[in-house]
Amino acid sequence: MFGNLKPQAPDKILALMGEYKADTRQGKIDLGVGVYKDPNGLTPVMRAVKTAEQKIWESQDSKAYTGLAGTQDYRDAMAGLVLGEAPADRLASAATVGGTGAIRQGLELLRMANPDMVVHVSDPTWPNHLSILKFMGQDFVEYPYFDNDTRGVDFEAMLDGIGRAKKGDVVLLHGCCHNPTGANPTAEQWEAIAESLEKTGAVPMIDLAYQGFGDGLDADAAATRMIAARLPEVLIAASCSKNFGIYRERTGILMALGEGGEARDLTQGAMAYLNRQTYSFPPDHGARIVSTILEDADLSANWKAELEEVRQTMLGLRTQLAEELRSLSGSDKFDFIEHHRGMFSRLGATPEQVAKMKADSAIYMVGDSRLNIAGLNRDSVPVLARAIVEAGV
Structure with a gap:
């Protein structure tokens, strides 16, 4: 019966993650998967979450x-x-x-x-x-x-x-x-x-x-x-x-x-x-x-403060990337990055330009040129900006 199953196309983002992991180049940049990463490339457990889990562990008396x-x-x-x-x-x-x-x-x-x-x-x-x-x-x-x-x-x-x-x-x-x-x-x-x-x-x-x-x-x-x-x-x-x-x-x-x-x-x-x-x-x-x-008022305030830190970090990366691109390209055509909101922006690059950035600079983003802003840090922003301009986006 199982032989009647038809092959399913792999998820494009998960496939991209596999390519990224297999790439042995130093300085590779993952802008594909949609998770928040801190400046060290980690997806941290939030402070309030750790405290809440401790409270749950101490007080929970059933798994019904x-x-x-x-x-x-x-x-x-x-x-x-x-x-x-x-x-x-x-x-x-x-x-x-x-x-x-x-x-x-x-x-x-x-x-x-x-x-x-x-x-x-x-x-x-x-x-x-x-x-x-x-x-x-x-x-x-x-x-x-x-x-x-x-x-x-x-x-x-x-x-x-x-x-x-x-x-x-x-x-x-x-x-x-x-x-x-x-x-x-x-x-x-x-x-x-x-x-x-x-x-x-x-x-x-x-x-x-x-x-x-x-x-x-x-x-x-x-x-x-x-x-x-x-x-x-x-x-x-x-x-x-x-x-x-x-x-x-x-x-x-x-x-x-x-x-x-x-x-x-x-x-x-x-x-x-x-x-x-x-x-x-x-x-x-x-x-x-x-x-x-x-x-819990204290936990809620702690969580909101850390969430605001996350939000401001992404806004700062957006501003930095827009400024780098403005400087390198001599144009304000990339200012939209600063005005977008959330984890993602679509660059408007062609699949060929996306492939060039991956081949030349080990920058991984989805083929439609969606990039995860949270995958960047202050050091990788100039690398991405240069790759975008060199690819002719």
Whole structure:
């Protein structure tokens, strides 16, 4: 039977990681994999996370199952972090296996509600969005998003694209720190996006994977909160991998905002059912770390301070890279790097130029020229800048 299986194309980013590990050149630079790295190239365990784990180890007296939707304290803490004043009467939620699990469970929930839906996704988007949709056999269309000339949002084209969605369709949005481009709508543009969704009746599904990595915890959640307040139905898939640095704990959450009362209870029941069918009870350790931090004023303040250090480090690297490129190229055409937000920027380089940087300078980035800013440090920025200019980007 197993001989009937068909070979699957390897994940491009994971394949790139393999190439990087096999490269024996000194000074090689990994800008592919989407994890935060400190100036020493390590992905550290945050201070508050270590303290929270110690508290959990000392106080936890059971490893029994939690609820199908996860613990209420985690769900409440995350609702507060994402939504601020969370409207409990409208909110259903479930802990998931990472942000990816939240995306998958969200799409399954939406399809249960409307089997005829079409999902509208940005072009480009996180590749796993498309991979999941294709694996599910789910109909989707892409709407324009990125302007390859300005390296910003092609907003008029985007607005036209999402305006084609119909009532009952789903529009998948990046709440902040767009992956892979780093280009984000302005506050005014988000208002126009919400107005378009109100007119069409399409349901927004917001992927919020990088809250705190862009302009700050509250600023990065502002668009999500505004849409949640304005629209009658909203789905949010949030991840704790990046902002808490607990990648391997696979900690995410799916939140649905709709009508209150029986409709909310119906949604909550469907979420628990989906968890049961997929993996039964969600993992608890990462969720308990998060709730322990968010419920403790001192731990929460410590975590927010370290997260701000991470954010400022990435902003500093963006500024340094833009200045290096301005100096080497004699042009301001790379200033968009400083204006992008989050871990990623798309350079606008061709696959051939990306390949040249890898061959000549041992710089590894995804073929579409998405680079992970957090993979840099002050010493590697000039190396990258020189390679970009020499490649003719």
